[in-house]
Amino acid sequence: MSYKALLTYALTGASTAALIASAGMASAQDYPQRPIEMVVTFGPGGGADLMGRQMGRLMEKPLGVSIPISNVAGASGNAGLTRLKTDAPDGYTIGTLISLTVASWASGLGDSSVDDFEVLAVVQNSPSFLFVPASSPYQTAEDLFAYAKENPGELTVATSGYGTQDDVTLKLLAKDGVQMENVPFQSPGERYASPIGGHTAVLYEEPGDVAQFLKAEQLKPLVVFSEERHPAFPDVPTSTELGYEISGLDNFRTVAVRAGTDPAIVEKLQSAVEESVASEEWQKFCAETYSCIEPVTGEDAQKMVQDFLQLITDQLAS
Structure with a gap:
């Protein structure tokens, strides 16, 4: 190949790379431009479903698009997570990732790991x-x-x-x-x-x-199953009081996306979740379901999920 041809090839490649990068930046900047699907990983009527539907509805306002719900139940929530982690990491598929499913990984169910997902926020938590x-x-x-x-x-x-x-x-x-x-x-x-x-x-x-x-x-x-009595049920004893050291297995619920999603898109989604959690509607909802917490986001959220998985793994091995 001649020097001129090589130069032309290099310039063309550079231009193409620049166009791709520019398109990616524009995509993140303009996101979202169409409805975002919320994959709920358990069937209708349960806690994950109620959370997913409420969160999806509240997120529609800050994001400016509709968020339809798809229930993909089965395999302790792993069926829905398979859908979440195989759809494109473009921010147009979000989903519920809850502790019930994370616990199942320690028992050998599913083929997912914490690193397959990016947790936008932990939005609920409750002892069982x-x-x-x-x-x-x-x-x-x-x-x-x-x-x-x-x-x-x-x-x-x-x-x-x-x-x-x-x-x-x-x-x-x-x-x-x-x-x-x-x-x-x-x-x-x-x-x-x-x-x-x-x-x-x-x-x-x-x-x-x-x-x-x-x-x-x-x-x-x-x-x-806690070390402390629940404030809403002060007469109910804890497992610790009864001599059973079973605690820390609280049921948390998160909203997550596939790992590798553009950080700018993640930031927009996370902001929408935080705005939703701060709303009066969400505060009423979480109070009625005994699950209100300060949302956990970013690296802290990711670590919370990883630590829970390790806790379950250690408990099963003991």
């Missing part, structure tokens, strides 16, 4: 409880655990899936002799109603997800 129907013969956690010890595997617990912290908690209880059977439900509504209908004896859940059943006095909380 064991609930029984109001008519249950077990009116205290001591009664429930005593029966489970004497009749291993007889009592059934409705959970959100295998590998989640629901499952991990039951495994930790079993190590202390409290053996109960995990019964996963893909449909949140069916899970919440299962003990009331007599299909299971116990429900593992966060209070916000079953608030309507608590207000109707159809469910009764017996124990909270």
Whole structure:
């Protein structure tokens, strides 16, 4: 190739690279120009679904585009995350990434890792409880655990899936002799109603997800898996008080994008999430679901997810 041809080739390549870079900058600057899809990783009616829908609706105002919801349930939330991490990292697909799914990675479910995603913000957090129907013969956690010890595997617990912290908690209880059977439900509504209908004896859940059943006095909380009592349920003992060192397995919920998304787009999305969380509508929503927290963003959010995964991994190995 002649010197002139080489020079022409080099200049053409440089121009092309400049055009590509310029197009990328313009794309980030003009983002968003069309609807953004919110992938909710669990079925309709559950806590992740309510959070995703509320957050999506509130984010529409600062972003200026609609945010339709797609429920992609299955595999303890991993099916939806597969969708999130295989769509283009262009900011037009965002999704829910919650602790139930992160816990499942420690149990070998799914093929995702924390590095596959960039967490925009952790927007909810709540400790989990064991609930029984109001008519249950077990009116205290001591009664429930005593029966489970004497009749291993007889009592059934409705959970959100295998590998989640629901499952991990039951495994930790079993190590202390409290053996109960995990019964996963893909449909949140069916899970919440299962003990009331007599299909299971116990429900593992966060209070916000079953608030309507608590207000109707159809469910009764017996124990909270925490080191401190819940301010909304001061009469409910903690697992620590009862001699079971099971805490730190709170159910947090985040909004995330695929790793590799343009930082300028990430910044716009994160700003929209923060504005949404600060709104009166969100504050009312999180208060009603016992899940209000100061949003955790950036590297702190990413570290929170990674630390939780390590905690679950260590608990399963102990």
